[in-house]
Amino acid sequence: MLEIENKRSGKVLKVDPFWLRDHCRCNNCINVETKQRKYNLLDIPEDVEPLFIKFQNDGTFFDIEWSDNHSSTYDFNFLYQSLYEQVSNSKQHNTSRTPWNRSIILQNERHLRVNLTDLISSDGAVKTLVSALIRYGIAFIDEVPPNAEMTELAIRRVFPIMKTFFGEMWTFSDVKDHADTAYTKEYLGSHTDNTYFCDAAGLQILHCLSHENGMGGENFFVDGLHAAKELYSRHLNAFELLKRVQVPGEYVETSQYHKYSAPMIHVDDITDEIIQLRLNVYDRALFNTIPQTEMSEFYDAFRKYLKIVQSSDSQWTLKLQPGTLVLFDNWRVFHGRLAYTGSRTMSGCYVQRTDFLSKARVLGLIE
Structure with a gap:
């Protein structure tokens, strides 16, 4: 040396x-x-x-x-x-992200919103939007005309759009265009998307274009970072187990078969910082990554985690109205919706994780 x-x-x-x-x-x-x-x-x-x-x-x-x-x-x-020692120490005290429950996010909701006119005309509004996504994992663009073309315009102002087998921009209702519960009127519990992809989307965007002749369909969001930290403080053994066990996910339909396994909680090996959360009870595949003798301990840990995620204190529920577009971190924020009646149409898209973080670095929000 x-x-x-x-x-x-x-x-x-x-x-x-x-x-x-x-x-x-x-x-x-x-x-x-x-x-x-x-x-x-x-x-x-x-x-x-x-x-x-x-x-x-x-x-x-x-x-x-x-x-x-x-x-x-x-x-x-x-x-x-x-040096490794300095990098490790500094990132363990990361202050760029604020874990939140329902009461905390409601106190800070004013920091999460920009309108489309400002976003198009002001680089400062772009920075406000991306800053909210880094700090809270969720942000909104208001006053967006309720059509897929304007949804796309708003997102492309900030990020390139990720292409998957769903396409780039997608519009969906309860018409079963894909083998996915999202294409129904049923209740959808808190989850992240793409647990079956090798590289899950970094951001997800949703825009309610219309909801006619019916009720329900409220969306809810949970900060997975807060939930994981709560699991760590309450049930350390459960946290360590969910950090270790590979959970398989899969998506199967005609001409598509995606499959991938990874832990629900992904922690950086150097800094011990939580960097990705994966949770989807619907897309779980045959679970064969641990011996049967360890199953009881796994399911106990899984249930402890879900109880925190599904608690009323964790869940922020709101009705997405036509004209308001929500962006959220698919590596951090869990989302779901209540069942609904009537006819509802949504548009949306994904953004790759690398493009999201690249934009944040260019704006000087992260290193």
Whole structure:
């Protein structure tokens, strides 16, 4: 290990020499236009080492002459904050997301809304919308004319649209165009979509275009992040089990057979931060990923989790009206609806997770 002490701050940078040489950011190592590395890793000698190190006068940058005749300049503070230990510690105290139950989200509902006119004309409104999605996992666009074309216009102002076998934009009612309970008038419990996909959609969008000659159909939302944290604090063993057990999901219809297994609670291996929640009691496939001797413990944990998710304190219920479009984080927020009567038509789409996070980074909302 190489130890480099900043005399001004007293901090000591402890790094692997090869790693440091690999992270040179000079024009010979990095393409300034593409931000990509320009060299083959094997171009660097395995035994490369610094010949001398010298801090510049400001004490922030230091220069290194390497044994492979390469010269590098580094930002000490940038490297120090980039170390595993610092990254792990900072993300464990992530304050960009606010877990919520019904009372908390109602207190903050004013932060979740923008109107379409502002969204189209103002980059600030775009940032407000994406910021709400990062912090609370849900946001609304108001004053959207109730048709699929305007739904699409509103979303494309902010994100590209994800294409699946449902298409890009989709319009649905109780006509059974697909083998899915969503295409009925029945009650739908809290769930995330696409548990059968290898890469579930990052965002889901819903817009009620019309509801005629009937009642019901209220939508409800639950913050899975809050529910998972409650499970952690109340039933740690249940949390750890749902973090570990692979739960299979599948979708089967003519010409389509999607299948994937993953834990209900996905935690980052480095930071222990909850990064994805998967919950869909409808799309579960044959459950054969653990021995039968462990089934009782699994179902007990699953039931504890569902009791938190389905509690009245967790669930925010509201009636989606024509003209209001809701976006929610499909890796975090569970959604469902009450049964309804009459004729109701919805439009919507998905956004890939990578496109959602890319937009948030461009806006400076996350790293």
